[in-house]
Amino acid sequence: MFYVLAALIISTPTVIENTRVEVGDGTALTNATVIIEEGKIVYVGNEPPVTNPAKVINGLGKILTPGFIETQSTIGLSEVGMEDSTNDYYVSGPASHATPAFHVGSAFNPKSVRIPIARAQGITSVIARPTGQLIHGTGIWVDLNSKLYGMGKTLDTPIAMFGAVGARAARAFGGSKAKLWANFNSMINDSRFYVKNFRDFERNQSRQLSLAEDHLAALIPVTEAKMPLVLAAHQASDILQAVRFSKRQKLQLILSGGAESWQVSKALINNNIPVILTPSHQYPTSFEKRHAKDNLATRLVNAGVRIIISTGNSMQNIRRLRQEAGRAVTMGLEYGQAIKAITLEPAKAFNKASELGSVEVGKRANLILWSDDPLEIDSVIENLWIDGEIQSMDTRQTKLAKKYMLR
Amino acid sequence: MFALALLCASCFNKKEIVIPPKPLLTPASLAKEAPDPERLVNPTSILLHGATIMDANGNVFSPGFIHFSNGTIEAVGPGVPENIPQGTAVLNISGKYVTPGLIDTHSHMGVYAIPHVSAHSDGNEATHPVTSEVWAEHSFWPQDPAIFRALGGGITTIQVLPGSANLIGGRSYIAHLQPKVSAREMRFPGAPQGLKMACGENPKRVYRGKGRAPSTRMGNIAQMRATFQKAHEYMRRWETYERDLKYWQSTNHLDPAKAEDPPSLPERNLAMETLAKVLKGEILVHNHCYRADEMHLMLDLAQEFGFKIRSFHHALEAYKLAPRLAQEGVASSTWADWWGFKMEAFDGIPQNAGLLSRAGARAIIHSDSNNDIRYLNQEAAKARAAAAKVGIAIDDNEVLRWITANPAWALGIEDKVGTLEAGKWADLVIWDKNPFSVYAQAQQVLINGMLVYEKDSKTNSVSDFEVDLN
Numbered sequence: 001m002f003y004v005l006a007a008l009i010i011s012t013p014t015v016i017e018n019t020r021v022e023v024g025d026g027t028a029l030t031n032a033t034v035i036i037e038e039g040k041i042v043y044v045g046n047e048p049p050v051t052n053p054a055k056v057i058n059g060l061g062k063i064l065t066p067g068f069i070e071t072q073s074t075i076g077l078s079e080v081g082m083e084d085s086t087n088d089y090y091v092s093g094p095a096s097h098a099t100p101a102f103h104v105g106s107a108f109n110p111k112s113v114r115i116p117i118a119r120a121q122g123i124t125s126v127i128a129r130p131t132g133q134l135i136h137g138t139g140i141w142v143d144l145n146s147k148l149y150g151m152g153k154t155l156d157t158p159i160a161m162f163g164a165v166g167a168r169a170a171r172a173f174g175g176s177k178a179k180l181w182a183n184f185n186s187m188i189n190d191s192r193f194y195v196k197n198f199r200d201f202e203r204n205q206s207r208q209l210s211l212a213e214d215h216l217a218a219l220i221p222v223t224e225a226k227m228p229l230v231l232a233a234h235q236a237s238d239i240l241q242a243v244r245f246s247k248r249q250k251l252q253l254i255l256s257g258g259a260e261s262w263q264v265s266k267a268l269i270n271n272n273i274p275v276i277l278t279p280s281h282q283y284p285t286s287f288e289k290r291h292a293k294d295n296l297a298t299r300l301v302n303a304g305v306r307i308i309i310s311t312g313n314s315m316q317n318i319r320r321l322r323q324e325a326g327r328a329v330t331m332g333l334e335y336g337q338a339i340k341a342i343t344l345e346p347a348k349a350f351n352k353a354s355e356l357g358s359v360e361v362g363k364r365a366n367l368i369l370w371s372d373d374p375l376e377i378d379s380v381i382e383n384l385w386i387d388g389e390i391q392s393m394d395t396r397q398t399k400l401a402k403k404y405m406l407r
Numbered sequence: 408m409f410a411l412a413l414l415c416a417s418c419f420n421k422k423e424i425v426i427p428p429k430p431l432l433t434p435a436s437l438a439k440e441a442p443d444p445e446r447l448v449n450p451t452s453i454l455l456h457g458a459t460i461m462d463a464n465g466n467v468f469s470p471g472f473i474h475f476s477n478g479t480i481e482a483v484g485p486g487v488p489e490n491i492p493q494g495t496a497v498l499n500i501s502g503k504y505v506t507p508g509l510i511d512t513h514s515h516m517g518v519y520a521i522p523h524v525s526a527h528s529d530g531n532e533a534t535h536p537v538t539s540e541v542w543a544e545h546s547f548w549p550q551d552p553a554i555f556r557a558l559g560g561g562i563t564t565i566q567v568l569p570g571s572a573n574l575i576g577g578r579s580y581i582a583h584l585q586p587k588v589s590a591r592e593m594r595f596p597g598a599p600q601g602l603k604m605a606c607g608e609n610p611k612r613v614y615r616g617k618g619r620a621p622s623t624r625m626g627n628i629a630q631m632r633a634t635f636q637k638a639h640e641y642m643r644r645w646e647t648y649e650r651d652l653k654y655w656q657s658t659n660h661l662d663p664a665k666a667e668d669p670p671s672l673p674e675r676n677l678a679m680e681t682l683a684k685v686l687k688g689e690i691l692v693h694n695h696c697y698r699a700d701e702m703h704l705m706l707d708l709a710q711e712f713g714f715k716i717r718s719f720h721h722a723l724e725a726y727k728l729a730p731r732l733a734q735e736g737v738a739s740s741t742w743a744d745w746w747g748f749k750m751e752a753f754d755g756i757p758q759n760a761g762l763l764s765r766a767g768a769r770a771i772i773h774s775d776s777n778n779d780i781r782y783l784n785q786e787a788a789k790a791r792a793a794a795a796k797v798g799i800a801i802d803d804n805e806v807l808r809w810i811t812a813n814p815a816w817a818l819g820i821e822d823k824v825g826t827l828e829a830g831k832w833a834d835l836v837i838w839d840k841n842p843f844s845v846y847a848q849a850q851q852v853l854i855n856g857m858l859v860y861e862k863d864s865k866t867n868s869v870s871d872f873e874v875d876l877n
Contacts, residue, residue: 081748082608114747280778284552284873285521291876316747323785326845377785377845378792397746401758401797404726405765 013037013051014388016369019059024066024343024358026336034064036365039388044361057369062382065339065374066358067124067366069346070321071230071276072256072313075118076108076128076142081316090131097172098187098211101218102137104130105155110146114316116395119144121319122374124366124386125356129162129230131313133172134180135187136162138218138227141352143366145386159350160254161222164232165242166288181241186210188249191219225252228350230276235288236260243267254349256310259289262296265303274349275300278312279328297341298332308349309341326375338375364388432672433652443596447585448478449833449856452494456487457501458837462827463811465804473505475833478855483827506807506842507827508563508834508854509783510814512693512740513720513773517567517582517590518543520551521777522872531570532577536614536621537634539602540678541577543567547590552870553777558584558860559867560781561836561849564595566818568720571605571695572613574621574631578681579603579693581818585854586868599819601717602685604631605695606705607751628704635712638682644673645683691717691819693740697751699727706735718817720773721745723755729766738769738817742779743789760787761794764805771813783810788843806843 014036021029021044035043035051043049079086088107091099108128118126129139138158142151163169165180173179190209194216200206201213209216221227229246233239234257243264246253255261256276261268268275277300282292293299300307309325311318325338333341347357355364365388372379384391453475460471460483468485474495475481482488491497518530529546532538547567557565563584569576579601582593606627615622621630651670684690692709696702696719709716718738719725723746725732725739732739739759746755763770772787774780787809791801815825824834833856840847852860860867869876 079747080750080753083750280782283521283556283778285523285777287522287524290522290873317744319744323789323845327782330846330848375845377788377843378795380792380796397756397758398797400754400756401726401762404729404762405797405799407730 011038013042013054014385015048015051015054015056016059016064017048017056019369020063021359022063022065022336022339022374023360024340026334026340028336032064034359034367036367036385036388039365041359041361041363041365041367044359057383059369061372063370063372063374064359065122065368065370066343066356067368067384067386068122068321068342069357070118070123070126070310070318070342071129071308071346071350072310073118073126073128073318074131074313075114075126075144075318076110076112077104077130079113089129090136095212097133098135098183099130099132099137099215100135100161100187100211100222101214102130102132103140103158103218104128104137105140105157108140108142108151108155110142110148110151113396115144115146116392117316117397118319119384119391120381120393120395120398122322122368122370122381122384123318124368124384125352126318127159127350129160129313131162132164134163134165134169134184135219136164138162141350143386145389145391158221158227160228160230161219162230165238166233166235166257167286177238177241181245183210184245185249187216187219188223188251191216191223195220195223222251223249225250228252228254230254230256232257233288234259234286234292236263236291238288240264240267243271243273246273247271257312259292259296261305262293262299262303263291265300265305268300268305269303274306274308274345276308276310278310279324279331281312295331295333297328297338301333301337306345306349307337307341308346309338322375323377326377329375335375428666429668431669434649434672436672437675441591443594444592446478446596446832446855447857449853449858450477451496451856452476452481452492453856454488454491454495454497455500455505455837456497457499458503458505459841460505460827461803461807461842463507463804463807464826464828467803470501471505473827473835475856478833478857480827480829480831480833482829500837502839503850504838504840504842504847505827506561506836506838507811507825508836508852509561509810510564510818510825511557511562511774511780511783511810512566512718512771512814512817513775514557514565514567514777514780515570515775516553516557516565516777516780517547517549517551518569520548521553531572533570533572533613536573536610536630537575537678538569538573538577539575539634539681541569542580542600543569543577543603544580544590544594547580547582547593549587549590549593550870550872551777552872553780554584555586555868555870557777557780558852559849559862560783561838561842561852562780562783563834563836563852563854563859564815564818564820564824565780566601566693568601568603568693571603571609573603574605574610574627575634575682576603576605578690581820583854585857585859595820597820597823599689599691601691601693601818602681603693603695604705606701607695607697608749609695624701628708631708632711635682635686635708635714638679638686639712641676641679642683642686648673685714686712688715691817693718693720693817695720697721697723697755699724702728703731706731706737717819718769718771721752721775723752723759725768726756726759726762727754729763729768732763733766733768736769738771738813739763740771740773740814740817742775743772743786743793757790757793758797758799760790760809761797761799761801764794764801764809765799769813769816770809771817772809773814784842784847785845788845791843803841803843
């Protein structure tokens with residue numbers, strides 16, 4: 001009896017009707033109905049099939065969006081920024097200048113305090129990623145449903161390799177970016193050499209290589225362009241260098257940061273390189289960002305460059321993602337493009353678009369029903385689903401507030 | 408032998424020796440600090456009407472008007488005034504919103520200027536935990552490109568503070584953001600200086616790293632108490648001197664022949680002088696403090712030594728002692744959503760400002776960031792939205808006060824700016840939309856009635872650092 005009931009409950013579809021749908025691909029539907037069943041989106045349109053029984057939500061005056069995606073996060077890898085005992089997103093010590101084999105998945109904590117806090121502002125998926133010097137290591141793609149079990153494959157799957165080629169990374173190479181590029185080139189070459197001469201290497205008959213064996217092995221999917229390489233750079237000349245490098249080495253590059261990328265948009269378009277950017281960070285905080293422009297997102301989209309909006313690895317506050325997208329709109333970005341930059345574009349760039357990133361039939365039901373414009377500050381989340389399951393909007397912070405309200 | 412010779416010399420000189428009177432040194436003969444600049448005002452009489460006027464003084468006039476001349480507000484009210492003085496420029500700005508210029512109580516612009524190169528690290532004199540002799544004004548670089556961007560966010564006044572490495576970091580600097588070449592020219596005329604103090608993790612971390620005290624929270628408090636004890640003694644020396652001087656002046660000058668020596672001027676100590684001014688209430692205390700228990704400690708310490716804390720800064724746990732803060736009239740400068748970047752920030756909640764307002768305490772949204780300062784209106788709006796989530800309703804007037812009237816009070820300039828009222832200075836922002844929308848942008852920003860920023864204008868001031876970029 002219990003099992004029958006449970007099965008009934010699980011299979012009861014949820015119908016959200018009369019709502020505006022921001023699809024995620026830049027378009028919107030009005031007066032639409034969306035049906036969720038068994039964790040998937042099973043219907044999107046204006047002539048819904050009859051479902052019975054169903055949980056019906058009237059979405060009149062509300063807006064349904066895909067869950068938002070933050071691609072630059074250390075969530076689940078850090079609790080308190082300055083307390084090293086709570087941090088697992090970086091490694092220090094000798095030879096930490098390039099650690100491609102550093103995969104953060106096994107350290108990920110789905111019960112992090114930060115997860116409900118990010119989710120309560122509409123983040124349903126993140127890339128939890130390492131930081132470091134030249135090559136940081138690999139990140140994972142996680143949904144923010146705080147599940148402990150069933151995470152195995154997610155945690156084991158590297159989603160992308162992360163690195164940086166700016167002035168900060170150059171410090172690990174005696175201070176010059178020129179040396180950094182030379183060493184970077186050797187590492188990629190050595191990874192290919194390692195694949196070809198694996199036997200010699202095993203017999204200790206190989207020449208000296210630039211990285212240890214595990215690191216060279218971890219670079220293989222990058223050299224085969226099967227895994228995206230996310231490189232942080234701001235200065236236009238560094239970005240061009242990264243583009244030339246990835247073209248020569250046949251890598252799948254995603255640029256992050258990109259303050260001066262608007263000056264080299266042609267190279268980015270020609271090589272199909274998307275840019276992860278933070279709208280509010282576009283001002284000259286370093287010499288590498290001297291040509292930063294407040295309307296970077298608009299400039300890139302108008303030039304035809306694909307963009308992903310991010311809070312820029314802002315530690316505790318990835319919840320600002322929708323505010324960042326709103327700022328981009330204020331600076332001239334078309335509204336649908338701003339939504340796309342926090343939904344479908346990140347999903348596409350990291351090869352997740354077949355299951356996530358837009359309100360389309362067949363995709364996983366990571367959805368949010370907003371009281372009003374999701375980019376506006378005082379709009380609130382009415383319902384948030386991950387895989388069709390309603391998620392709590394309570395956080396440690398709302399509980400603290402309520403505790404002290406009673407006094 | 409030499410002494411003997413001298414004695415003999417006087418033996419032979421029969422003339423009476425007249426010892427010249429001791430020079431009369433009074434506090435007036437001390438070196439003078441550079442004076443405040445004159446206000447730079449727009450003499451024109453200007454009337455703006457048709458807009459929604461949010462005066463941060465309890466009124467939202469929609470539509471309303473604001474009239475100012477000589478850089479000072481003449482009148483604010485609903486509709487259009489009956490009598491418009493001749494020669495007044497009348498501008499219809501219907502659809503727009505007008506607020507007081509925004510005030511940030513916590514900025515490091517100019518002292519940690521961008522670009523962030525090592526040469527621009529001028530905010531912490533982290534060579535001793537007590538550096539009350541330093542002035543943020545003397546580190547302030549008026550060409551910091553961040554300043555010009557803050558103007559575009561509607562910021563008209565900032566408090567520039569030394570960093571929080573030290574228990575007592577030095578004097579703060581209140582800047583009125585009319586771009587000028589020197590820091591003194593940008594001083595807010597008549598604003599009292601502040602004193603930056605810091606509790607908690609930062610001082611103990613910095614000085615533990617240097618192998619000296621303080622290295623614990625108890626060490627922090629011990630050193631603050633020792634310092635204020637010295638300040639008391641210093642102040643008493645001067646008070647005694649001033650009493651003696653007054654007595655001397657009232658008696659001895661009558662008959663110079665019988666004059667006794669005037670009292671000696673005590674040694675002037677610039678570090679102690681700052682703290683003496685704090686004890687006298689002439690310099691306002693701004694205390695970086697995150698945790699509720701530490702704010703309680705600091706309030707007790709201030710009581711012990713007889714000074715007032717004007718505002719706690721960051722104050723992420725202020726909501727836990729909101730009733731005491733309300734009762735003692737202490738403001739809290741906090742963020743909308745910063746939290747968790749260090750342990751003492753772990754209990755930071757976005758409802759902080761809302762809970763303070765609810766308790767009747769003064770809440771302020773500050774930036775501490777050259778990024779957030781450009782969107783202080785949005786930060787306030789976020790704090791309000793968070794409060795709404797737990798059922799605390801904050802109206803437009805109150806949320807506006809978080810970034811105008813309340814910071815003006817914290818800086819001791821509430822008689823000059825912070826609300827739109829007759830007699831106050833014409834510091835105001837004209838927005839294209841309700842300023843608490845993510846889509847709102849400042850269209851024009853005025854200080855003393857002078858246009859200091861206009862959206863998309865080619866004539867806006869830019870930093871010399873960026874002079875080749877437009």
